Amino acid sequence: MSHLADDGASGEPRRGFLTHILAAGIGLLVGTVPVLAGLAFFLDPLMRKKAGAAGDGFLKMPVTLEALEVNGEPQLVKIIMDKVDAWNTYLQQPVGSAYLRRTDKDKVVAFNSxxxxxxxxxxxKxxxxxxxxxxxxxxxxxxxxxxxxxxxxxxxxxxVEVRNGSEIWVKFQQFRAGPSDKIPVG
Ligand code: FES
Incomplete structure (x- = not known):
């Protein structure tokens, strides 16, 4: 009996304290979740951009060195790659084209078309x-x-890089039209 009475007397302030702690914790959680969600929303494209930039930025061309004659006619190739804007990634989109021309046994020159x-x-022509x-x-x-x-x-x-003996890899880039200097876009 006296045991129960003791618990009642000393447990009241403790329960009150625990209730305050619990309420504060829930309040903190409720306040933090939207902030974290907002932060993730802001960081998401940045993180995706970082993921999309993995590797050295070179793309493997659909033609091999052997397919190009030394000092022969330039070959036009379509450039297909993932396109990333501020918030979205569009997988495997046509983003332009490039002319490839073999100028030596293991040398290829590429121009943005x-x-x-x-x-x-x-x-x-x-x-x-x-x-x-x-x-x-x-x-x-x-x-x-x-x-x-x-x-x-x-x-x-x-x-341009020739890799593994015959693969042609190009770092595709757009440049501003108009100025006399070659200024990369993006
Ligand atoms: S000459 Fe090529 S866009 Fe004007």
Missing amino acids: RCPHLGCTVDY TAEKIYFCPCHASAFAVDGQKQNEIPPRGLDTLD
């Missing part, structure tokens, strides 16, 4: 051996140098 004037896609832009008649030599005063600069070169 976008005209540096205003961004149309340039064609390669086999007979004249020039790249030509149908939009405003920019012309470029086979080595990418501009051939008239219309384009602000030559064709934009891309980094």
